[in-house]
Amino acid sequence: MSLGAYLNSIGTSAKTIVAGMALTFRYLIRPSEIVTIQYGSKNNAPKERYVPDRHRGIHILETEKCIHCHICEKACPVDCITMDGTRDAPFDGAWKGDGCFISSFTLDLNKCIFCNLCCEPCPKECIHMGMEFDAAAYTRAHGVKNLLTDAPYSEADRVREAEARQLIEAAEAEAKRRKDEARKAAAAAKAQATPAAAPAAPGAPAAPKPPGLPPPPGAVVPKPIASPTPGMPKPPGAAMPPPPAPPATAGPAMPPPPKPMPPMPKPPTN
Amino acid sequence: MAESIQEINLNNDSPTRDNILITSVDQLVNWTRRSSVWPMTFGLACCAIEMMATGASHYDIDRFGSGPFRATPRQADLMIVAGTVSHKMAPRVKRLFDQMPEPKYVMAMGACTVCGGPYIKHGYHVLKGVDRLIPVDVYVPGCPPRPEALLEGLFRIQDKMKRERVLDRERIGLRPKLLVE
């Protein structure tokens, strides 16, 4: 290594070290370059708003618009949404959805990976991912969130849901029984009507308009929900008592099949 | 949303837990522990990138005294398990936890460490939650949790440290339980 190269190498390393030091000195003496958002600092609030509008945070459920279609439950890759309720008949202590009554809608934040796959296919866009992101907890149980009450899933929730389960079964059984009666009544009515009509118009070419849906046998006014059950902090929908839910139409027994999943809807406006 | 400190007593086993006497020595030592929680660089997967972001200039965990990320378990107080713990990695996690000097704390960062996260249904090689292996003090859900959520987790650990008692070796009521079904 010639003397020239030797001195040259010392020269370049000195020059480059000084250049690097000049750069860091420029940062040292210029406090305006500091970019720290002072999150969590007690004495001064964070400088910039740190959560954008489309932030995927902890979920928010608009219970009134929910039609209890289980699409979000099926869309979740880790099955962290569990919901329970019925569309048939109201029962005590139910949250009123759009044409359904929900007894439980819990989301296990421990499992949730905040991927927004549940909010996209929701036909009514009633589940959104909110702005809140702080879910640190001392125990796993605290991570399970009850979306109906926006509070962690507590012991009381579990007890209430167990009772609701019985009420739902009772309500569904009763609804099914009423539907069977309606079908039997309709069948009996049709049996009398057809022998009278048959001899009259065997030759009529145009098929008679299929008989319209027989009117429901006397709209049985279901027992309106008693006053909103105590302990339900989030009043369901409108303040005035919910209108009596029309009993399931005597048509197809099961609720209308959920519409084929529409093409991916426009961006969530949460 | 934050769980109040009383809720820590969920798994308390000694009735005297509530009226424990926090002496002034405890308060001083707890203050020092609280204001210099040295995390251990234990980055496994994506959450490690968010942990680095928390240590970087934008969110700067050094403001709370947790700046020096110690590479060796011997000098660390807090083990942030950041990322998926696979079954092949589990014995290493256990050994690193044992190598840490007392009073040590564990923060399970991210859905993978809390309960297996996205790999909970079909992940045969993934440990479903690191609290099956080592007792976890604070769970921070998220995939990955934001740096702010990680800072909230740190504040939870600091709140927990407020209730320590220097002479109470077994940290009655505060030492978390292993999840054994």
Add this chain to the structure above:
Amino acid sequence: MNAPHIPKAFAASDVRSEEMLLNMGPQHPSTHGVFRVVIRTDGEIVIDSESHVGYLHRCFEKHCESVSFLQSVLYTDRLDYLTSMGNNLAFSLGVERLFTDLVIPERAEHIRVICAELNRIASHLLAIGTYGMDIGAITPFLYCFRDREKILSIFESICGQRLNYNYVRPGGVAYDIDDSMIAAIKDFCKYFRPKAQEYDDLLSNNDIFVRRTANVGVLSKELALSYGVTGPCLRGSGVKRDLRRDLPYSIYSRFDFEIPVGTGERGTLGDCYDRYMVRVREMIESLRIVEQAVSQIPDGPFKTDQIKGKLRPPKGESFIRVENSRGELGFYIISDGKDVAYRVKCRAPSFHNISLLTDISRGAMIADMVAIIGSLDIVMGEVDR
């Protein structure tokens, strides 16, 4: 008392200096995640090393066979968790290739290119930052994260997540981007160009950094080709191969950008310095692509409407490769007509890049071993899948 034993002159062979078995264990500050190397050293010199991977095996391929196509886009996020947009893009292109007559709208194509290239810049920034930290300079790591934070905030305003985006989907993108986001991207481009100059002062031209990386871990062209190394590691050895130029997917053929190649300027061709410089120059090229794409972005739908309801690609097999920031990320997708894939194989670039560590690190010092692992820039989520 016999006479004290005076040993005759020491022959070199008498001196007992056995080799040491060092375990650069799964938890080591410089192994970039959970990667274990068992090194046999003679003093500081590494004689032989054996790599152990699999500490982050998260059963990606099993998940793709169990969850629907739409949900497995999630799991591609977590493969190379530094370029999630690139992984989503590769998987989406693979699924779209199964369809016969699928046309992706122009706006979606442009958004995809913008996001993939911005993610490449973010990934290279982290690669450069952690590489500087491996060599011992901690400040560049913090500068890289400060600039990377700006990209992450853009991504978060676009799709709501900072790291695992689940944004590029088969058939387009999940949400549209509006003018405020385009403005933010333009601001970033203006902001980042002079900042890239800073890294030259701190690292690229710094003589200590050059001495630590030049002529270290030289990867010859033949060794790279035989191990199937791709990406910046291959381009560092002087092989001009880039899928965006050789096999243009999406709309990359419309943008003009160069492929930076290692030239051996500070040492031999294919050393750690070349791989580092290729990444630095690639960031500037990606910036040019983003600027061109942002200026040409048309209006229109951000998602094709040919895919209705459940994503159910026709029966068949497809193999697609995309130039991710670490190399060629490939997906071999076999679908049998159902909405769950029959088999998905992910060809991860880091899996190849790290498999040659044994050959490349023979005879290096321990400090060089750290520099070599840093220059290969591996992500364990991708190696272990």
Add this chain to the structure above:
Amino acid sequence: MMTPYTLVDWVLGDGAGWIARFIGAVLVWAVPITGFVSFVGLLSIWLERKISAHIQCRLGPMEVGYHGALQTVADGVKLLAKEDLVPADADRFLFAFAPILAFAGTVVGFAVVPFGPGLIVADLDIGIFYLAAVGSLEAIGVIAAGWASNNKWSLFGSVRAATQVVSYEIPMGLAFVTIAALAGTLSMSGIVDQQQGWIANWFLFRNPFTWIAFIIYYIAALAECKRAPFDLPEAESELVSGFHTEYSGMRFAIFFLAEYAQMYVVSAVAVVLFLGGWYSGIAPLDAAVGTGVAGKLVGAGIIVTKSFLLVCVQMWLRWTLPRIRLDQMLYLCMKILMPFGMLTLVGSTMWEYYFPTPEIAKVGGGWTGNTVMTGVVVAIIGTLSLIVYVRSVIRSTPSLRAASNP
């Protein structure tokens, strides 16, 4: 030459027996010195975290006390309250004794570091020689720590520390000899007294070769403290954390304190040898202050601030430069520092022979030959840094850069 007159004599009078003098010395000096060492530790650890934060565009400790003032206190007490953990089959005695050895090796250097005109523990007439001798004591502590903690990584760290500290003592010794040849005495206060008067009298500006001696000394000092580009022994990214991998709690705190104490010692010696000790470099100011109690206080203030400025330069270096490799470190020592060290020794003595600084300059200091020489050197340094600054400004503004190299 003033008679050695130390504070102990002043306190006890000269008649007392040697036991009284020993206890007096302990009370008068040992307690304040360890107090000062812990103060230096607290302040410089906090300073390092704040400087590194501001360099890295972040804020550093903020929440613990105002701007993190109590941060180091919290760290220290927390480390005290940690579990006393000794690895399984480590060598218990050596494991426990190593940090003490390392800390003692550092603090013993404070004996000859002056804090003011009379404020010196032992004004040995072989001051610098004593420093050179004591310098390698700390290395023994580090080697013992590495060996005792039964961990391959710490063994690596300690062997690296051994090679580094021992090999960098030679260039440091050469710098000492250059100054001793100029000053004509080895005693620290003697050397400082030679630098009275104007700033031109400092040894740094005495002749162009002492510039190189200062740079050599500073680089060798960095290597002694195992800091900045030379932090191979506790290389964060290679050896997990070098020789103190297995140390936790109080023992680790002692190592930490020893490192910062040595940074101060090394800077203080640099100030004494090259930058005019407790003289402010403005003759009338020194004269006005005089040598009474006020003189001692002002002198102490000056020497401590100068030392802390040099400590800040060490921190600034650490957060900018990457780490060099083992063979490069030895190359730097053997192939660069030593030849240049010998060159400066020969050069400065020959310069002193041909351009002797007259007695007046040595004692009271008027404007003399070397002032012209100082002007020339300052001009060179000024233009050089101006060029570097202008070039960096040109390069950082793209428009100018495009114009400068089409």
Add this chain to the structure above:
Amino acid sequence: MTPDKVHEILKAKHAQAVSAFDPNPKHPSIKIAPEFWRVVAKTLRDDCGLDYLVSLTAVDRAAELEAIYTLEVMDGARCPIHVRVLVPRDNPLIATVEDIWRTADWHEREAWDLMGITFVGHHNLVRILCAEDWEGHPLRKDYKSPDTYHGIKNNVT
């Protein structure tokens, strides 16, 4: 090196080895009988110049296990060709090509680890991704993930 030319070369050299050829331009594939695989692999690399093994995909077709080698010419026009080798499910043995393409080393270990195809002649065919003492081959369709591993419950949702 278009797929048709490769097909001709193989047809000429090893007529009985090539059992099927699918010229679809988007996804060309050739089926090779497993017993001739090592010889065909040599000709593929030497004569046809396919010197870059992109990836090895192991697929569990119900009756057989299939190894799909994706090969490509590194310097030429980059159109990959897929070579299929099907082996019976009960004793899946394929000759190793580790010395022909160096990438095959880790890929074969992974195929052995996840699918259970044994590569005869591999220098250390041990598990690469799963833990050393893992039982079973996870990617097979009939694989049931273990309930506990080292005493820690595994199958829990």
